[in-house]
């Protein structure tokens with residue numbers, strides 16, 4: 777099968793919904809939902825984000841519309857940012 781990217785897109789949507797539906801607005805991640813998502817789905821990354829203030833500033837930088845929640849567009853901006861960083865990291869691995 778050649779649908780890896782489609783699968784990846786569907787996975788991103790499913791992961792977002794799994795956490796956004798837990799509490800309050802079903803279509804947005806509040807800070808506690810975002811925290812659980814990052815801990816469970818990005819454990820390697822979260823190993824570098826140990827303190828609450830880092831999480832707070834991450835949430836603030838993601839929250840483009842200032843409603844203190846992370847909607848799917850804001851989440852996607854974060855996922856693409858992290859993915860680009862990972863890509864750059866692996867590119868430099870070959871240098």
Ligand SMILES: [Ca+2]
Nearest residue numbers: 796799801804
């Ligand atoms: Ca929610």
Ligand SMILES: [Ca+2]
Nearest residue numbers: 839841843845
């Ligand atoms: Ca927001």
